[in-house]
Amino acid sequence: VILMSATINCKEFADYFAVPVQNKMNPAYVFEVEGKPHAIEEYYLNDLGHIYHSGLPPYRLEEPVITKDVYEVAISLIQMFDxxxxxxSG
Structure with missing residues (x-):
């Protein structure tokens, strides 16, 4: 789940996350949410330690991998958003 501001280059971003489908690279889906703007808040991984009870998963910037622990953090965030x-919505 990636939420970005309107200042991002959507085409470049979607192309970066393209996936192969029938021998063709399909860009990631981008959709716009219209309506009243909300306050912008920034959170970093270190700010999210309270949602992951066993502490934040270790990570190394030199190794671009997604560990099971990081997926669990993402699942927790999605459940909180839900x-x-x-x-x-009441």
Missing amino acids: DLDMKE
Whole structure:
């Protein structure tokens, strides 16, 4: 899940995350959310330690891999987003 601002170059971003489908590279799907703008808040991985009870998973910038622990952090975030949506929608 990647949330970005309107200042990003969407085509370049979508092309970077393209996936092969029938011998052709398909860019990642990009969609726009219209409506009232919300306050922007920035969070970094170190800010999210409270959602991952056993501590943040170790990572090395030199090794571009996604470990099982990082997937679990992503799952926790998605579940929290779902909970927030449910609360907001009543």
